[in-house]
Amino acid sequence: MCKKQLIALLSGIFLCVSVKAQATIAVEKCMICHGKPELKRVDAAGKVHYLFVNLKVLKASVHAKKVCTDCHADVTVIPHTQKPKRVNCQRCHYKGNPQGAPQIDKYMEYEKSVHAQEVRKGNPKAPVCQDCHGNHDVRKTKDPLSHVFKNNVPETCGRCHMEEYAQYRHSIHGTALLDKGIMDAPSCTDCHGEHLILRHTNPQSPTYATRIVKTCAHCHEAVNIVGKYGINVEQVETYERSFHGIAVKFGEKTVANCASCHGVHNILPPEDPHSTVYIKNIPKTCGKPNCHPGANINFARGKIHVNPEKKSAGIIYWIALFFKILTASVLLGLIIHIAMDLYRRTQEYQQKKKEFKEMEE
């Protein structure tokens, strides 16, 4: 067979295929090329992209029953001449879809997130669905192999947010979750939300200055969450009763919230020398230029989270007790005073009445 004939034959096959392609192209057809481990393309920057597709991975995913063109819908002829566009997962994942994709509103919130806003602005670095969920290996959330399974979330987000990831990884929360397997410890999404991630400067965000307390309190107020690990659950209450806590309730954003003292991604137990609330670091933490400039070691002497009702609060307990007794005795004195006064007045009145009567007689 000569070369010309071969080309004619091949294009004949491809023609056939391209006619059939109006509907879907069989997986096997794509695999003729994409089943070859050596298939690759080199981009303008010289970077090599391997184009081998492992069918086993797809078959083990939630999309096992889908064919290539269900997602790569713009590949309608083979060989395909143009580089296929990025997959749009929302072709199927929308409310009321006939494809059988789960009908839940939750992921629709992505549209309002900072990520979707950035995508709409044309930021090529901002994530679409597959940047968090994976490509051919999308799995159910509860599957430990899913990119969005709780333990894998930090790494999934960390691919793009490396600085935050690096800090978090060494924090008490990061080591608790990733090294000790404490599922009660937060991953990124426990503080930021899952699909509805907003900028921390957005007042709706759970990381907005005046809302952080509530975000930490969700776990740190709960005996059944942090109480289990021997951590004091009074921290939230003592904070809320403090000057800082009261000011924050009035919407004051510049006053210290949990994160101002403890840090955010780098939170460590107070006895760790790297903690922002380690005794020697307190002057620096409290002494930030916009907080208490010039704070010295004396600043650190008193306890910060104090429950004045407990003897462990030291001098504060005794002062509180003194004031309680003082207030009570002042009140008691006042009541006795009023009672005695009333008694005297009634006595006087009775006396006067008697005198009047006597005078009338």
Ligand code: HEC
């Ligand atoms: C004749 C071989 C061949 C067949 C058949 C084929 N492809 Fe490709 N495909 C390629 C080559 C070669 C590239 C790289 C193109 C380039 O350099 O941009 C590619 C690129 C792609 C890409 C883009 C990957 C990337 O990031 O650059 C996708 C997606 C893709 N193919 C999907 C499919 C699907 C789906 C089918 C079946 C409907 C299919 N291909 C059938 C050869 C083939």
Ligand code: HEC
């Ligand atoms: C559930 C949807 C889905 C299905 C089904 C699917 N893909 Fe993909 N594929 C993706 C996503 C998402 C990407 C990542 C690139 C992007 O964002 O579009 C991708 C990437 C690719 C790439 C680029 C190389 C890579 O691995 O990143 C090739 C080639 C490809 N797909 C071919 C195929 C072939 C062949 C099939 C059928 C066997 C298939 N795809 C089935 C969603 C899918």
Ligand code: HEC
């Ligand atoms: C052709 C339609 C279609 C496309 C395109 C599609 N999906 Fe799906 N997806 C489905 C269907 C159907 C299911 C339900 C599968 C099942 O339960 O057996 C599903 C299930 C899922 C689930 C599991 C939900 C759960 O908890 O049960 C996730 C996560 C998911 N898809 C994400 C994606 C992502 C990310 C993309 C883009 C890369 C995508 N899907 C593209 C149809 C689609």
Ligand code: HEC
């Ligand atoms: C910034 C990362 C991120 C992006 C982008 C993202 N997701 Fe998710 N998604 C998650 C995380 C994390 C979870 C796990 C939620 C949990 O633990 O309950 C999740 C869960 C899901 C679930 C399962 C919901 C459930 O309750 O079982 C579906 C379905 C889903 N996402 C679809 C999508 C779709 C469709 C898109 C694109 C419109 C998308 N996601 C974009 C991170 C993301």
Ligand code: HEC
């Ligand atoms: C314990 C709660 C918590 C956890 C866990 C957490 N964050 Fe944050 N994150 C916050 C708070 C609060 C802010 C706002 C900080 C501020 O006000 O400066 C923030 C800010 C951010 C910012 C914006 C930083 C800036 O200055 O622009 C990014 C990005 C971010 N976090 C990503 C992540 C990632 C990725 C992870 C997981 C590896 C993560 N966060 C884990 C609470 C958390």
Ligand code: HEC
């Ligand atoms: C594909 C990369 C990518 C992934 C994956 C990703 N992000 Fe982002 N994220 C971005 C980009 C880009 C921005 C916009 C940055 C900017 O403009 O400052 C952003 C913005 C943010 C912001 C707002 C920062 C601020 O100014 O307060 C937060 C918070 C955030 N991401 C958290 C997360 C979390 C949590 C995850 C994982 C569930 C995640 N991101 C996954 C790329 C990504």
Ligand code: HEC
């Ligand atoms: C999803 C639940 C959760 C959230 C949200 C959370 N934490 Fe935690 N935190 C924990 C758990 C669980 C531990 C215990 C880890 C261990 O013992 O290894 C912990 C430990 C700590 C510790 C160390 C206590 C000690 O003495 O060892 C500090 C400090 C702390 N968290 C502060 C915060 C602050 C501040 C926030 C908000 C910015 C926050 N946490 C948000 C669950 C949470």
Ligand code: HEC
């Ligand atoms: C003004 C600074 C400041 C603020 C605001 C603050 N803390 Fe603390 N926190 C400290 C210091 C200092 C310690 C070390 C021990 C002490 O003084 O009680 C500490 C200790 C802790 C501990 C460790 C308790 C233990 O049992 O080991 C936790 C947990 C904690 N704080 C959580 C929080 C939470 C949650 C908030 C917000 C509701 C918060 N903190 C607000 C300074 C602060």
